[in-house]
Amino acid sequence: MTEPLLTATALRKTFGPTIALDDAEFAIAPGEVVAIMGPSGSGKSTLLHCLAGIVKPDAGSVTYAGAELSSMSDTARSQLRRSEFGFVFQFGQLVPELTCRENVALPLRMNGWKGKAANAKADEWLERLGVGDTMAKRPGRISGGQGQRVAVARALVTEPKVLFADEPTGALDSLHGEQVMTLLTDAARSSRAAVVLVTHEARVAAYSDREVVVRDGKTRSMEPVL
Numbered sequence: 001m002t003e004p005l006l007t008a009t010a011l012r013k014t015f016g017p018t019i020a021l022d023d024a025e026f027a028i029a030p031g032e033v034v035a036i037m038g039p040s041g042s043g044k045s046t047l048l049h050c051l052a053g054i055v056k057p058d059a060g061s062v063t064y065a066g067a068e069l070s071s072m073s074d075t076a077r078s079q080l081r082r083s084e085f086g087f088v089f090q091f092g093q094l095v096p097e098l099t100c101r102e103n104v105a106l107p108l109r110m111n112g113w114k115g116k117a118a119n120a121k122a123d124e125w126l127e128r129l130g131v132g133d134t135m136a137k138r139p140g141r142i143s144g145g146q147g148q149r150v151a152v153a154r155a156l157v158t159e160p161k162v163l164f165a166d167e168p169t170g171a172l173d174s175l176h177g178e179q180v181m182t183l184l185t186d187a188a189r190s191s192r193a194a195v196v197l198v199t200h201e202a203r204v205a206a207y208s209d210r211e212v213v214v215r216d217g218k219t220r221s222m223e224p225v226l
């Protein structure tokens, strides 16, 4: 049995009268790709946000590498997110005023890298994801599929331990969606990053090792939990 890297127990989160999470459970090991599935409004994104320390649960706990997220200071939690976590969302995540190279270099700059080294690393990741030709372009001048590859490069450039992906192919057609999923999971697996993948599409979830279904804020594991 592999030791989990990130775990959530008995998570509860309400928004006014809405119960978004109700006793939700989750665990992921290093290098594992887990799909969180379920109908619209079932609590998938809220679970991802709690796991990433973006949303604070009303009750329950999230533990990363043995440390409880809610007992950390805001600064320590932000620092953890910047250094250990990467994020890919459906769209609107690239900074339109920056070139693709600058977008990918941004998380490195925030971690204290110097411009030249950060740009070189960004170029390396853009090449790796097959979008080296976008380096000097702004996001408005590239296609949706290219933009999503740039976003994956930006999420992985810091070599995070956990990659959070919320409907990462939601805005793409099936061919481009499959290309992005292949690149995302291959890159994550080769660096042993765990991937928390929110999707409502079975063909996207097919890229995972294991599925967790969320219904009315409750989680159900499709296979034995770690």
Ligand SMILES: Nc1ncnc2c1ncn2[C@@H]1O[C@H](COP(=O)(O)OP(=O)(O)OP(=O)(O)O)[C@@H](O)[C@H]1O
Pocket: 015, 018, 019, 020, 038, 039, 040, 041, 042, 043, 044, 045, 046, 047, 200
């Ligand atoms: N910031 C918020 N304020 C109020 N209600 C919220 C907020 N975030 C989520 N909710 C509600 O909590 C419930 C769960 O939402 P969540 O976004 O986690 O579901 P989801 O499964 O990711 O849905 P979808 O697949 O449509 O994105 C929904 O009823 C939603 O309306």
